[in-house]
Amino acid sequence: MNIEQFQQALEGKGITLSTQQLEQFETYYKLLVEWNEKMNLTAITDKEEVYLKHFYDSISASFYFDFNKPYHLCDVGAGAGFPSIPLKICFPNIQVSIVDSLNKRISFLDHLASSLNLTGVKFYHDRAETFAQKAEQRETYDIVMARAVARMSVLSELCLPLVKVDGTFIAMKAASANEEIEVGKKAIVTLGGKVEEVHSFSLPEEHSDRNIVIVKKIKNTPKKYPRKPGTPNKQPIE
Incomplete structure (x- = not known):
């Protein structure tokens, strides 16, 4: 996907990018690409692939959820900033907090935000499990997102404790979403969530399957969740 195709594809979804946003x-x-030579940020470095598989793919959440309001969004395990930074570029009104366990990636994100002149962004070097137990973070976000981080039963425990009641957890998944949701149902309910919608589509050009899972937070998460770092992955709620 070249820049022109990227621009046109987004226009087809009602998103018009300014010259500044394209820059x-x-x-x-x-x-x-420059920082990827020093540290492992992504296996994808071909320009057309980055525009399709990172930028367009990240923005695809907005095809099914309206980001035009001044939401406070938390991105768990964003790595090189996906999906929240492409969304922030398209929807400058959102506030973004990114939590990542690797300090090198936080250094990249700091430099990126400064270079892109982004305001209303914060980066936290922390594990999701400990971050969500902090009183000033717990159940404070309108939206919590994660893209290709872990299976739903694990991901729900990392993300739902951060979502305020009536807020939304958005999981961006590849092809196996329906099976994952079935297995993760108990975790979602236990943590105070309810699956509202699952949107399936194919990525343009390469036609790989994508799923956007939208979970509504309907009640408070029990205080014992999330459990200690590593526990959700080793002993998922299933």
């Missing part, structure tokens, strides 16, 4: 994506790409 921000260009700078993002250049910095991603």
